[in-house]
Amino acid sequence: xxxxxxxxxxxxxxxxxxxxMAAGRAHRRAARARRRRFPVGLxxxxxxxxxVLVVAFFPAIxxxxxxTATDLAAVxxxxxxxxxxxxxxxGRDVFSRIVYGARYSLTIGLGASAISxxxxxxxxxxxxxxxxxxxxxxxxxxxxxxxxxxxxxALVMIALIGPGLTNLIVALGVAHIxxxxxxxxxxxxxxxxxxxxEQARLAGLTRPRLTLxxxxxxxxxxxxxxxxxxLGGAVVGAAALxxxxxxxxxxxxxxxxxLAESRAYLATAWWTGVLPGVALTATVIASTHLGRxxxxxxxxxxx
Numbered sequence: 631x632x633x634x635x636x637x638x639x640x641x642x643x644x645x646x647x648x649x650x651m652a653a654g655r656a657h658r659r660a661a662r663a664r665r666r667r668f669p670v671g672l673x674x675x676x677x678x679x680x681x682v683l684v685v686a687f688f689p690a691i692x693x694x695x696x697x698t699a700t701d702l703a704a705v706x707x708x709x710x711x712x713x714x715x716x717x718x719x720x721g722r723d724v725f726s727r728i729v730y731g732a733r734y735s736l737t738i739g740l741g742a743s744a745i746s747x748x749x750x751x752x753x754x755x756x757x758x759x760x761x762x763x764x765x766x767x768x769x770x771x772x773x774x775x776x777x778x779x780x781x782x783x784a785l786v787m788i789a790l791i792g793p794g795l796t797n798l799i800v801a802l803g804v805a806h807i808x809x810x811x812x813x814x815x816x817x818x819x820x821x822x823x824x825x826x827x828e829q830a831r832l833a834g835l836t837r838p839r840l841t842l843x844x845x846x847x848x849x850x851x852x853x854x855x856x857x858x859x860x861l862g863g864a865v866v867g868a869a870a871l872x873x874x875x876x877x878x879x880x881x882x883x884x885x886x887x888x889l890a891e892s893r894a895y896l897a898t899a900w901w902t903g904v905l906p907g908v909a910l911t912a913t914v915i916a917s918t919h920l921g922r923x924x925x926x927x928x929x930x931x932x933x
Contacts, residue, residue, distance in 0.1 A: 672923055678916035682909075686732040695726040697883040706899045716901040718892060724902055727883040728909050734884040735910070738799050738868040738877070743857045745803025746864075750810020751853060757811070758818025758849070759841055768811070776808035781867055788876045798877045802867050810856055817849040855928050859921030862914040869910055885910045 685692055701721035709716045715725035757768035775783065780802075787801035821827060827844050835843070865885075871877050872886030880887060885906050892903035 669923075671919060675916035675919040675923075678912055679920060682732055682736065682913050682916075685729055686736045689729045689733060693723070693726040693729045695723045697722065697727040697730040698881040699723075706895070708899075709901055715905045716899065718899065718902045719895050722881075724888075724905060727888055728885070728906050731883040731885045731888055731906065732909070732913075734795065734878055734882060735865050735868060735886075735913070738795065738802065738884075739861045739864040741799035742802035742806065742864040742868070743860050745800065746806040746810050746860060747853050747857050749803070749807045751814050751850065753807065753811040754814025754816075755818050755841065755845065755849060757815045759822055759837065759845060765815075769815075772808045772811050775804075776812075780805035780863075781870060784867060784871060785876065788871065793876045793879065795878045795882075798868060798871060801871075802864050805867070806860055806864065809860065810853065813852055813856060814849055817852060818845055821845050821848045851932075852928060855921060855925045858924055859918060862917035862921070865910070865917070866914055 699722065701717070704713070704717050704721040705719060707713055707717045707721075713723050713725065715723070715728060718724055718727070753768050753772065757765045757772075760768070783805040784798075784801040787804060788797055791797045791801070822845065827840065830840055830844060868877060868884070869886030869889065872884050873890045875890070877886055878884045880891065888906045889903055889910075892899070892906070896903050
């Protein structure tokens with residue numbers, strides 16, 4: 631009976647992995663290593679941003695057609711060799727409007743990010759190196775601004791100062807100040823409390839020299855990362871506000887304005903809205919992916 635039981639019982643597991651399972655794990659590790667060596671998504675995102683930048687700065691290379699020129703004899707034509715992205719309800723070349731619209735969208739995104747970064751750095755450093763009262767005042771002001779959605783802050787500002795390209799840049803820049811100020815303040819406090827800054831202070835270094843020599847160089851390292859991530863958000867915000875008429879006014883070929891003009895013709899001329907939307911979406915995804923990857927790298931190096 632004992633012999634029969636020993637024959638029918640499954641073999642005891644000796645702790646060694648099954649050869650098939652070990653091979654599967656080795657294959658997955660090799661696949662992950664290959665993906666790390668060649669990050670396809672990161673390369674695609676970087677290539678997309680480079681293409682958009684080249685298109686924005688040198689639009690005439692890609693299209694010589696005036697993006698505002700109308701042709702009533704070519705209204706609503708689908709994509710063809712003459713018009714790669716078709717024409718809209720006024721006969722304007724959609725591809726040309728997408729190409730020249732990249733300049734407006736990126737100008738708004740870069741301008742708004744610059745305003746947010748400069749103001750956020752100033753407020754964050756002042757709060758981090760200032761007195762307790764100064765820190766409290768700056769933090770409460772940032773909290774009040776951050777209590778409202780950024781798009782709402784920008785919308786209220788544009789309603790007060792009026793629509794237009796410059797006003798849209800300023801409004802979006804002010805709306806995103808808290809995201810920069812909070813991070814810079816935290817970095818500044820970390821640097822101020824470090825040992826080498828304490829030694830520099832004891833050595834008689836004045837506060838302005840201490841700030842310029844030690845605090846700013848170490849606190850600004852994260853700002854380019856935030857700006858790269860914020861570029862996508864600023865471009866989306868610009869498109870959203872332009873879509874409701876708060877940005878550059880027609881016939882300016884800004885991506886959000888193009889989408890607003892095409893919404894009534896999507897059923898009969900889908901290319902007038904879908905193709906500009908693809909350009910906008912690709913730019914935002916690429917910028918955000920680059921920023922997130924850079925952020926992860928920065929955190930690993932400074933963690």
